[in-house]
Amino acid sequence: MYIKICGLQTVESVAAAVEAGANAVGFIFAPGSPRTITAALAATLVSSVPEGIETVGVFRDQPLDEVLATSREAELTTVQLHGNEPLADVTRLHAAGFRTLRAFSVAAYNALNPEDKRAWKSERILLDAVEPGAGETFDSSELAQGAPQGFWLLAGGLNPSNVASLVGALHPHGVDVSSGVESSRGVKDSMLIRDFIQAARSIS
Numbered sequence: 001m002y003i004k005i006c007g008l009q010t011v012e013s014v015a016a017a018v019e020a021g022a023n024a025v026g027f028i029f030a031p032g033s034p035r036t037i038t039a040a041l042a043a044t045l046v047s048s049v050p051e052g053i054e055t056v057g058v059f060r061d062q063p064l065d066e067v068l069a070t071s072r073e074a075e076l077t078t079v080q081l082h083g084n085e086p087l088a089d090v091t092r093l094h095a096a097g098f099r100t101l102r103a104f105s106v107a108a109y110n111a112l113n114p115e116d117k118r119a120w121k122s123e124r125i126l127l128d129a130v131e132p133g134a135g136e137t138f139d140s141s142e143l144a145q146g147a148p149q150g151f152w153l154l155a156g157g158l159n160p161s162n163v164a165s166l167v168g169a170l171h172p173h174g175v176d177v178s179s180g181v182e183s184s185r186g187v188k189d190s191m192l193i194r195d196f197i198q199a200a201r202s203i204s
Ligand SMILES: O=C(O)c1ccccc1N[C@@H]1O[C@H](COP(=O)(O)O)[C@@H](O)[C@H]1O
Pocket: 006, 007, 026, 028, 030, 033, 034, 035, 058, 059, 060, 082, 103, 126, 128, 132, 133, 134, 135, 136, 155, 156, 157, 158, 176, 177, 178, 179, 180
């Protein structure tokens, strides 16, 4: 079970995620979120992350040059595209040496035609609710058309209480959480981070 803890802003919350066994830590660069940080702060946080743990920058419909510049300055391993970015952007990011995650709302993923689904098949996909970072879940029945065939992460309103049952029902390769490990909007809680990781791994 691959676990990403997202929206981190402090050395303490990064350390809590790393010590609890997260596979990836995420930093928000999409504007307008209470979790948005600068590339300079991200670089400081990234420098505290041991090798082998992915450091993920989250962007939403930002120019690719800006995504590349920020990701290089922060020395990220991975870029998460959380808007309507085309496969060509993912290909350019790979060519620049970054791993990627491409987020879709379940509705947007379902709306892809079979050819597009095949095109995205070899990429790592994240399925989320419509409003990212809002702690909203999506209705599991929306996945009745089928989950992605390759590696995919479940996100959207996960928390320590619901993650095990959703993993058991939907069988993702991993999970991603932000709101569900916060004591108030944008403020991470180290205990909730530990509880979440323990719960997510309890059935894997
Ligand atoms: O967390 C944010 O503020 C955010 C802003 C813009 C794009 C993505 C964002 N976060 C991503 O949202 C999902 C789920 O979040 P939640 O657990 O429901 O709060 C996750 O993939 C975050 O990376």
